[in-house]
Amino acid sequence: MRQLKNDLPAWYDQLREKYPVVTLDEWQLLHSMASVKHIKKGEPLLRYGYIARHAAFIISGTFKFSILDEEGEEKIVKFGFQNDFLANCESYNKKAASAISIVAIEDAVVLRINIKRIQPLYSLHINLFRVNIQLIEELMAQQSEHQQILSLRSPLQRYKFLMENRPLIIQKISLTNIARYLYTSREALSRAKLFLHKRPQSL
The missing domain is CATH 1.10.10 (Arc Repressor Mutant, subunit A)
Structure with missing residues (x-):
């Protein structure tokens, strides 16, 4: 197990701390399926009108989740910081154009994973399924808090x-x-x- 830890880049340590239920073997599996992507300030991970096909963990940098109102003005519904998870699962699940854009607001590095490849793992690895549930719960809590703020x-x-x-x-x-x-x-x-x-x- 020690050797597995040494095989992973150092920034996995922070992800392992945030999601301790995921084993080293499972992180190694995710690492084999993922790619590191550098995103410049102002570049999107996901554009309006495109179907979401990837999710990502933020290694470094900050992101905004934006929508456009009826006048075409940008509204921000969420921010993503280091170690946070970036995705629009609704767009992926419905195969529908995304109403949200996910854009870097500073130079960033992400661990990008194809959603189609990761979803089958939930039935094989209960820990990954638990993290998926945790992420959904976090998203719902963030949406609720944002509505509270706007009230x-x-x-x-x-x-x-x-x-x-x-x-x-x-x-x-x-x-x-x-x-x-x-x-x-x-x-x-x-x-x-x-x-x-x-x-x-x-x-």
Whole structure:
């Protein structure tokens, strides 16, 4: 087993820590099916209108999941950070054009896997199936939290929620992209940010 660990690149250590149920043998199997892909800032892992065929773990970098509203304006529904999983399983399962784009917002490296190849493994490896369920649960929780944020009345309250609950977004994401995530204008968010930094105790 020690030899297997040495055969894997060092960044697998972080994935193994995040998903401890997956065995070394199973990581080795996934590694044999995957490819490392370098993605430049602004390049998509998945484009609007294309059927999703790949999923990926983020080795390094940050991604945004975006939709277009009725006016063609970009709205961000989710961010992906190091070790997170990137996929649009709905598009793959329905063989339908993706309504979501997944785009790098900084230079990134991902471990890309063909979904068609990985799905049969779920019936053979219970640990991989468990991780798949975990990923689905995480996605549902993130969607629920995003709806909770959008239910808050003002940009001030929405930004304050991120400060208290999702500081990584505040630290890593530009104000423009945070505004698109909070469904507000950059100007309104800038005023909220200034107010909170001046009077954090007032709310």
